[in-house]
Structure formats: structure tokens, C-alpha cells
Amino acid sequence: MLGKKRKLGKKIHELKVGDSFTSSSVIEDRDLLMYLGLTDDANPLYIQHDYASETPFKRPIVPTIMIVGKISSMISMDLPGPGSHIIKQELAYPKPVYHYNEIKITLEIASVYKKEHYVDLTVVGYDEEGDEVVTGKLSVHPPYEPKSMNASSLENFY
Known part of the structure; x- marks a missing residue:
């Protein structure tokens, strides 16, 4: 990413209640294998069909931390965006x-606290059947406005 300029996300004064962003994704085997390799998490509920078939889930499930990863990526890349x-x-x-x-x-932005420099976001996620799979609230510092004239030279590091 060095040498590639990247703009920062929306600053606190650019955000308003009701701003929203939606993204869809599918978690595939390669995603699960990368997660399992990175964390050394060998929970049989995530990878063993024979074990999972004997549980109320009936088949392997996606680790919830991977859903958090999708949410974190949306915040970092889209709302408020890079620098959050x-x-x-x-x-x-x-x-x-x-x-x-x-x-x-x-x-979706639920509250903006300009003086304290953070926003509250609500999150809701649905599966392809329309059932809710994640719901909640996050507090996020949006990107800070660079203060010095030389600060823009740091954009090469984003």
C-alpha cells in the first residue's frame, strides 16, 4: 500500500444520523481455512461435519468473530471509512x-457526538432466508482531520 494514496473516510462533521451502508458477502471454505490457520482455532463445530450433524446446528457454522470481521471491515472501508x-x-x-x-x-449512524469525536452505529445482518443473524451497536471514532500542513504526506501510508 506504500506509494498508493488513499483518502480518509468521512470526518465527524460530515456524518449525520441516518447515514447508512449495506454490504453482502458469502463466507466460503477458503475464508474459514484462513481464519482457522491464523487463530489455530480447531473448534469441531466450525469444520467437522460429522460432529456438527449431531448438534442442534446440524451442520458446521461460521465463527461469530468472522462476522465481526466483516462489520469491522465495513467500518474501516466504508462508514465512516479509512482512519476509523x-x-x-x-x-x-x-x-x-x-x-x-x-x-x-x-x-446506520444512530448518534453523532461531535465534541467527544465519536458516533454510535447500529448494525443488523440477515441471512439469505431473511432471518436476523447479527444485531447490535458500535461506538466508533471516525478519522481525525490532519492538523499539520505535512499531514497530507502521510496519506501515502494508508
Whole structure:
């Protein structure tokens, strides 16, 4: 990413209640294998069909942290965007996500706290059957406005 200029996301004064962003994705085997390799998480519920078939889930499920990863990526890349940082999250997972299910996640700004420099976002996600798979609230610092004249030279590092 060095040498590639990248704009920062929306600053606190550009955000308003009701701003939203929606993204859809499918979690495939390669995504699961990368996660499992990175974390060394060998939970049989995530990868063993024979074990999962004997549980109430009936088949392997996607680790909830991977759903959090999708949400974090949406915040970092789209709303508010590059330069943002999650400072608090409260999430619930009413239904599991299964391998190869498409999930559609929507972020929406619920509150803007300009003086404290953060926003509250609501999140809701649905599977392809229309069932809720994630719901909650996150507090996020949007990107800070560069203060010095030389700060724009740092854009090469984003």
C-alpha cells in the first residue's frame, strides 16, 4: 500500500444520523481455512461435519468473530471509512451463519457526538432466508482531520 494514496473516510462533521451502508458477502471454505490457520482455532463445530450433524446446528457454522470481521471491515472501508477505529461494541447473534450462506449487513449512524469525536452505529445482518443473524451497536471514532500542513504526506501510508 506504500506509494498508493488513499483518502480518509468521512470526518465527524460530515456524518449525520441516518447515514447508512449495506454490504453482502458469502463466507466460503477458503475464508474459514484462513481464519482457522491464523487463530489455530480447531473448534469441531466450525469444520467437522460429522460432529456438527449431531448438534442442534446440524451442520458446521461460521465463527461469530468472522462476522465481526466483516462489520469491522465495513467500518474501516466504508462508514465512516479509512482512519476509523471501533471503541465499543455490543453484538448479539440470534441465529448462526452456515458455510456458504450469503449475509447482508447494514450499518446506520444512530448518534453523532461531535465534541467527544465519536458516533454510535447500529448494525443488523440477515441471512439469505431473511432471518436476523447479527444485531447490535458500535461506538466508533471516525478519522481525525490532519492538523499539520505535512499531514497530507502521510496519506501515502494508508
